[in-house]
Amino acid sequence: MKLPIFIADAFTATAFRGNPAAVCLLESALEEDAHQQIAREMNLSETAFIRKLQPTDSFTQSSRFGLRWFTPVSEVPLCGHATLASAAVLFHKIKNRNSILTFVTMSGELKARRAEDGIVLDFPVYPTFPQDFHEVEDLIKAAIGDTLVQDIRYSPDTRKLLVRLSDSYDRSFLESLKVNTEPLPAIEKTGKVRGLILTVKGEPGGQTAPYDFYSRYFAPWVGIAEDPVTGSAHTVLSSYWSQQLRKKEMRGRMIPPLSLDAWVLNSRLCKCSTIEP
Structure with a gap:
């Protein structure tokens, strides 16, 4: 063949x-x-x-x-x-x-x-719903320890868990955060969660282009410890941050670990448009 x-x-x-x-x-x-x-x-x-x-x-x-x-x-x-x-x-x-x-x-x-x-890719945008912390506490603690969490949402359409870290954290904190994905499939084995999104609110202007949010994505349930680039996560991030920021056009940056290259995504409600970093 x-x-x-x-x-x-x-x-x-x-x-x-x-x-x-x-x-x-x-x-x-x-x-x-x-x-x-x-x-x-x-x-x-x-x-x-x-x-x-x-x-x-x-x-x-x-x-x-x-x-x-x-x-x-x-x-x-x-x-x-x-x-x-x-x-x-x-x-x-x-x-x-x-x-x-x-x-x-x-x-x-x-x-x-x-x-x-x-x-340009036209992708769906999936809603998120509040998630009880106690139901996913073990999963989150195993992944990020005592890192402060501000909000937790769940996307039933994609089976992704979105964890917004405290607004006291910035991009550099998310970028350097050590995330332990190895035990996650054993902790969450019901099939409800198939991906974990960590995200922080972006910073205002300055010398560099402003971003509305930053994120990292982990999917050990499907054999991917961390995915440095994932458009599917932005089908959830776009919905969440659009609601939080009351904006329909946003600029988001997914930041893989310090050893990998980053990328930029323009996120629009109901549409995700890729641009080169």
């Missing part, structure tokens, strides 16, 4: 930065187990599989495709950076002629649009 597979560094214009995703083009149906086997062998946070919806479709001319995402250990319902990588491969490597691509996914139809300075 021979399949074309690309590796694309998403959210960057520089090689070996951003967040890499594998993109596999499927001319025909693949045996179900083969998806996971390929993703395990690629060993990236996500491997995307683009499939033709009709036998007569063309990767060059068609505008609608099926799309699935797999981590090395399981399929996931939504992945932002691997969707961006998929669109980039179709637009720039396969030379797809369309200005807008529609991906049919487990999370509904997602669109990727050519833009003068990159690719």
Whole structure:
């Protein structure tokens, strides 16, 4: 079996930065187990599989495709950076002629649009609901110890737990915070939580561009200790911070550990637009 597979560094214009995703083009149906086997062998946070919806479709001319995402250990319902990588491969490597691509996914139809300075993704925005601290206390304590927490929300659509740290903390604190993800799957094994978002409120202006919020994302339940770039987390962050800040257009920055590169995302209510860092 021979399949074309690309590796694309998403959210960057520089090689070996951003967040890499594998993109596999499927001319025909693949045996179900083969998806996971390929993703395990690629060993990236996500491997995307683009499939033709009709036998007569063309990767060059068609505008609608099926799309699935797999981590090395399981399929996931939504992945932002691997969707961006998929669109980039179709637009720039396969030379797809369309200005807008529609991906049919487990999370509904997602669109990727050519833009003068990159690719714009239209993603859903999911609401969050207050979460009782005592129900997730053990999980949070194991992850961040005695770090002060200001708010806890839960997104049932994505099964992500959003933990807002105290406003007394800033970006540098979040960036340097040591998060212990190893025990989390054993603590939370009901399936309710599949991802943990840590976020802090942004700082006002100054010498650098202002950001409304900062975040980090952890998903050991699907084999990813920490994901340096994740668009799916912003489907939750956008909803939460829009409500908190009473804004419909925001600028957020996801900051991976100090050893990794960061990226920037423009977050709009009902739309997430990627820009290069």
